[in-house]
Amino acid sequence: MTIEKEKVIAAYQQAKEVFQQHGVDTEKALETLAQTPISIHCWQGDDVKGFENPDRALSGGIQATGNYPGAAKTPDQLRADMEKAFTLIPGKKRVNLHAIYLDSDEDVARDKIEPKHFERWVTWAKANDLGLDFNPSLFSHPNADEGFTLSHPNDDIRQFWIDHVKASRKVSEYFGKELGTPSYMNIWIPDGMKDQPVDRLSPRKRLAASLDEALTEKIDTKYHIDAVESKLFGIGAEAYTVGSNEFYLGYAASRGIALCLDAGHFHPTEMISDKISACSIYIQDMQLHVTRPIRWDSDHIVSFDDETQAIMREIVRNNLLSRMSIGLDFFDASINRIAAWVIGTRNAQKALLKALLEPVEKLKEAEESFDYTSRLALIEESHSLPWNAIWDYHCLQNDTPVGFDWMKDIKEYEANVLATR
Template structure:
């Protein structure tokens, strides 16, 4: 489609939205200002660069053997740059601790900002912010199925010190890049079968977390977040860090709360939790993903739940209190295409939320006019939001529609195939 056709389609869409009282220019402005944090671990199947022999554990699985996975920090950065070429709008990048860039052997409780200096310089070049995560899995001291809640004080001490080290690195990101780094703490701790004592591990976990985050850090540089999970591989019967545990922790300790779309029962959705949690927790971190029957972390789709998540953020005016991150890892398809598809789908859902005739819907609901509410909601689905999306891509100089796909295929043939 030619530029003038895209612009003409947008102008027609703009008029239709104006009839509903929706300002498309304001929606585009808000979309351009809302950052999506892409995750580095899609590019290498969550292996990282700590050790070439690392084996995934802690319920982490990346299935598939598609060629071209990044094996060095340089390759991963180059791959992400390629993905950035096809994604409009404001972006961030989310790192795990195992993605350090150094030639020296460093244990996780000894990592320092210097081991991530190249990532900061790269982020400055790309004009993006960085977020961070301690890596409390895929390590010999996590093999028992416990980390911060481990009954052995020495093991707990190692992981406490790892989290402390990661907080300093996260703060370093925030200072250098001028935007707070959201550091998310997730642990795989739990039991595979019937559990006798559910309380003691949680007592140890709350004590370990309290110590790990005790040092005050300027929130302009760093934000702590904690993430729950329903169950995991090897922790099917009991998860120490449950939803109730972390909701209580975040509310009483003042941390951010991470809601992962795949970490609840198959019939639960995080979109319904956003407004409730916002009453007790100042900041929310969302891991937008697509579970298929369980926490399978499929590439984000433009599905009902993704759209509902974005609508809840926009309807409740929570943009300044919610950080949007992606979390999926699919090794069965081109990894760069996965980033592009997933991120663009999240942005499309966000744009559609910004284009919703919210005021009219709210007025109908407050007047108990549920007929008008349903009619408007359903009509909004078929409004020409996609013409506004195409225009957003055009004005951000990224390919419209599927025009990016041949470019990714060419990169696969010329770069990825040589790895």
């Protein structure tokens, strides 16, 4: 045992005693953290280009900025980059794929994708003990160039996207069957208008009908869970978004499917942390896209900021972990892409751990007795409790670097691998 390990263990033991004084079981918190997977999005590694047609320009409100060298250009490179990131991220993980990340030796139209086009991803997931989640890709395609997909007024184009969603559900079901854990399949569309529309209702009627047709086949939720994701606005859809929050909340609740809340898809002063408990009353399963908007849905790397911590606190305080799929959604091409995964995922995990270490029972007791003074005092005091010593111990337990030590691994990988691309 090195001196560094001894220091980490000693600090943990001291912190454990402090938390015990507040009625918090650090061992239970660590066990919960270790068993709670974070679904890490593949599209950070290649700037959302995918492998269907990597030279196609991004569209549908998707924009990756920056030109940092080393982006993955093949499925094997992307998988290798993610494996490197995994060695620096403690705990359980999942991987979130978009349909454009198929790994096939033939050209495949989006409405014709099949499980066989993702077999290499499943083989890789099995080897790395990963669950897989999925998304149909309703953007960056000629049939999305007019700003509409599932709500398109043209019957043929709309049917193309319906068939794409149907095909995507079969891929998602395949993931669940092969990997023994349900795949969350999230449907997001860029549909909307740049300026004020005359008819806001008809596209929403078409969207509801398209979703109903696409989701007609019943699939066992042991393998596959459908989710829908709202958005306030997008690039080119500033005035009107067909799939608004109200539309998808109603749709998910009335159809009995999951709702995806993206931290960047609301007004700048709206926080998804406040929506979680409200939605949980009407929605059984929820999916989160944890990201960091700056003034708009800019998908910055997840930070250990107030909202990320508030999201995790709401989940833990309300015992919603078993009903929640926690995923990430950011893409930054201005820095090392593997470092982006590591920073964002570790921050999400830190926020979850800090929430698990909160003295919730004492806080609820104070609140229920209308002792708001003690509630505020304890909330503020809990911010200073030595949770970071518990985090370091968690990293040590999972054989991942403690503190900033992971950066030297990133620099070595960049010099030896990324620089050669």
